[in-house]
Amino acid sequence: AQSVTQPDARVTVSEGASLQLRCKYSYSATPYLFWYVQYPRQGLQLLLKYYSGDPVVQGVNSFEAEFSKSNSSFHLQKASVHWSDSAVYFCALSRTGGYKVVFGSGTRLLVSP
């Protein structure tokens, strides 16, 4: 069975600082991997997704993520955060050909001024 672990429930960074949100997955083959963001009182929106090719994938709003098969990880990064990036971030996984998507428990990001 597949699973997704986001080890950090909350992360606080200063505006302008760099960011890394961690995601580890468990799946025997190569999965489809996603990062979604949830702003207050809204549904989730896709930031980026990865399946194959360049292990660094670019997303919206200058976010990027790096896939590592050896570490079973898909960490989200941003070089310089803005206060508007404060939100909850979810890492998710889907297996090839399946319909189900497994979500991590989410990381709440707070960007302080």
Place this chain on the structure above:
Amino acid sequence: GGIITQTPKFLIGQEGQKLTLKCQQNFNHDTMYWYRQDSGKGLRLIYYSITENDLQKGDLSEGYDASREKKSSFSLTVTSAQKNEMAVFLCASSMDRGQDTQYFGPGTRLLVL
């Protein structure tokens, strides 16, 4: 672009009551999902549907029924609301399988007194 509409936005019920949540999408997507979001637990799949009149159980289907009578709509029924239950129910749709981007509605917030 399309939109996912969830009604009602807020739902307050009594213990033992049957409660119905509705979801509409105008993306013309084949697949629709219902998730439950509890604080700190991420999203858990209740039901999904890959086409009109199809229903597939997720990991959290006990205590829920679902219905997909039209391609554009997917409803969820809480068969017997549990006292002090509080959660957000998110509806999502995607073109086809799990590797496709999911588009989410804003959620229905449930409180059971």
